[in-house]
Amino acid sequence: MLTGKNLIAGEWRDGNASFEAVDAASGEPLAPEFAEATKQDVADACSAAAEAQNKFGALSQAERAKFLRLAADKIDALGEALTERAMSESGLPQARLTGERGRTVGQLRLFADEVEEGAWQSLRIDHADPERTPPKPDLRLRKIPLGPVAVFGASNFPLAFSVAGGDTASALAAGCCVVVKGHPAHPGTSEMVAGAISEAVSECGLPAGVFSMLSGTGYDLGEALVKDPHIAAVGFTGSRSGGLALIEHAANREVPIPVYAEMSSINPVVLMPARLQEGAKDLAAAYVASLSLGAGQFCTNPGLVFCVDGDAASQFVEATRDALPDVAGQTMLTKGIQSAYSKGIAALGRLTGVELVGVGAEGSSACGQAHVYTVTGEDFRKDKGFQEEFFGPSSIIVRCADLDEVANILASLEGQLTATLHMSEADHTEAAKLVPVLEQIAGRIIANSWPTGVDVTHAMVHGGPFPATSDGRSTSVGTLAIERFLRPVSYQDMPESLLPTPLKNDNPGCLIRVNGKHRV
């Protein structure tokens, strides 16, 4: 059923060179072979996107919403076949991927609702005042799509952060055509999802250039995509080095473009003293479950846990040690990630002052074995190596002298996607002092749960200061993500007949700001 071809504006195109999909658990190749997208494929996909852009960007809200919903339905219709292919390619378990499929289509439908809701247009009208000196013109503002967006699929969420993931959903919702670079770790999954979107494009009567998907294994494919002059913005989730390379390509273009790269986060968690005193064992059990979830291959994996040293901290460390052997080895997404994890652990184990708390069960050679370490705050501060992110089920417990040391270390951390406080009411006074520190370093502050788990909703921020993302002014999850792909335009003294529909005098029935006053 799979063709192994690239999708260029509705056309499935074969190539000369090819690469193999790999079964993550067995390491065996999976049929068929996949064509490596060429520079010509990139140029053609981007040209088609540019040609389609004006028409797609000018769709009514209802038309764009209809398209997003149809794309969701088409992905739903792929059913278990999609889940199974994704399981083989990623090694992730069925329940996880079934959930991820639901999240992916739910995301598209949420953005369909968001497009219809309309507030994303940031509509503003300031009426003219001919009596003012100088006369005040009539000014009206709305946001329009930036233009075609290049989206890079991530390996760790073969559905929800990939071909039809959050970046694609928010870019399409904003009215931007999309060219996806599919991740070579799951090319079959990518092809199936791309086919579903392409069918929705065609059935809605949209120009085929609205959506293309290119697969390949070389860095030059991504480089060509980011450098294509038709591309107006980039969405990326992946490694820090990969993100930084794309940012550099984007900055060195004749016309530089924004890159929304989600890169590196180790997600500090603070166990406040009273809470730790109350429940060191429960916290340890939940901690071990969170750090090993999905073989630790989450951007929000709790990589650092801070506590004030003492009996309760020792109890937490002991309980963690006791819980670890029950963590089964889990297949990692790719051989490359597995080997980077092994190297990362080895490097961590060599840092001064680090002690191994315990390890999980070993599993096959494709698996990641859980590892937890401990270090004092003093030693942690001496070596930036403790802050290196590498994917997998490992974490470090940092035992500090007091909460001041915790606060100082937190303030010195690089930007993070999340920061978490576990606390009892007795901790609130001290926790209140930490909140402003956490606001400075993270995009999301979590109380009394674990950072793995990112709700797709209106008030979610999955973002944060560099290097968590390349642009802390945004989020890649939740409806606020649509803002990334828009820019404002204002219209001065424009005749009613030439105004875009949402700015005409009969208000479109969504949030609008008229002469400074918001009305719904």
Add this chain to the structure above:
Amino acid sequence: MLTGKNLIAGEWRDGNASFEAVDAASGEPLAPEFAEATKQDVADACSAAAEAQNKFGALSQAERAKFLRLAADKIDALGEALTERAMSESGLPQARLTGERGRTVGQLRLFADEVEEGAWQSLRIDHADPERTPPKPDLRLRKIPLGPVAVFGASNFPLAFSVAGGDTASALAAGCCVVVKGHPAHPGTSEMVAGAISEAVSECGLPAGVFSMLSGTGYDLGEALVKDPHIAAVGFTGSRSGGLALIEHAANREVPIPVYAEMSSINPVVLMPARLQEGAKDLAAAYVASLSLGAGQFCTNPGLVFCVDGDAASQFVEATRDALPDVAGQTMLTKGIQSAYSKGIAALGRLTGVELVGVGAEGSSACGQAHVYTVTGEDFRKDKGFQEEFFGPSSIIVRCADLDEVANILASLEGQLTATLHMSEADHTEAAKLVPVLEQIAGRIIANSWPTGVDVTHAMVHGGPFPATSDGRSTSVGTLAIERFLRPVSYQDMPESLLPTPLKNDNPGCLIRVNGKHRV
């Protein structure tokens, strides 16, 4: 009265090296000498800003608004002394600078109102749903200040785009401390305004680091400022080369930061056929007035006028020729700008196909003499040199074969701050085809007036695609400018007592989105 010193967090500090202010009209030095800010001054100002940031960022909306209003009052209180100093340093006429002072304080007061209005916080609440699988957490979102902002004063608006200009006003409104690099073309004006802001900081009991102002003539001062690790964003209005240099410094930092640079725009104007037929003479008179306003030293100067060739076009060119001799030579801002203008004109005059329509009166050697050229669409398309921006009262009339050629040329232009259509009702059908083209290249589309004149209001966009600005997703004029200096943070399951005030359950009385529904 002037000290010639730099303002570092409330302290007026002298230096070793110094530079002279110059009377723009006479070229004579103006007392006193001004200290060149040193690297140490930069480091101290930025450290103080970082220290003040948490307190300033956490002010209530009322407190921040009060500070902005007091700053406006203090600048108002400088009165005619400020206007006079600015006149000497810039060569701009009194009426213009009186107006600009009003614009500057009006801008600060508008942002005070905006801070109180509160919608800029983008408040969102999604309530928990423990029944959902998995349970839905309580999520709340607000926007917080990015951190200390470096603002570069522009030479062409010594008040409204300088020390207390739009970038400073919007950054302070967002809760960001500000370190200004004052433009060396008006150091006395800068010192007076900086003193006024500093008094407001002190009288409001704010930490002195909230505001600093450094003067100097070397590029290394700006470089040091952008590279200082405490700086979180940059606002700049100036030349393309200057803007690009700052962007490069910002991108090469260990932690890259956003740069909002407003750089280069030649502001195309289209005279639609029926309108031109009706009133070629009136259009020519208004055109000549607009292109020579402020000696043409506006970012929104109408540098290109497009029309379809024919009798009406010839009449327009003739009327322009007739109107030009009445344009007096006007003192330009600096000797450097005057000489760049002379060179620009000479280069333009050498391009293939260009013809001189006419010139204005000559004026003194400090003056810019108005120059208007004409060229066919065909020749225009052959040479990118016709798109070079240089400051001054010059403009090019592009005579095209038909409206298709106009549309093709418009679509090929670089990003612009503005694009203008002069049209009669009989032109609306054809104009409707041009609007989508103009939306792609410009931040503001103007009907039936001239681009000089930028209203400070809610629906203004003074921005546009590269190279008009480095970040087309924003505006540097109007209340939407506050968005540039904010980033979202979300709070998950946070106890009520630890939530920031605007997100607590008793709604703050401003726009908020609760479970997806906006309410005012």
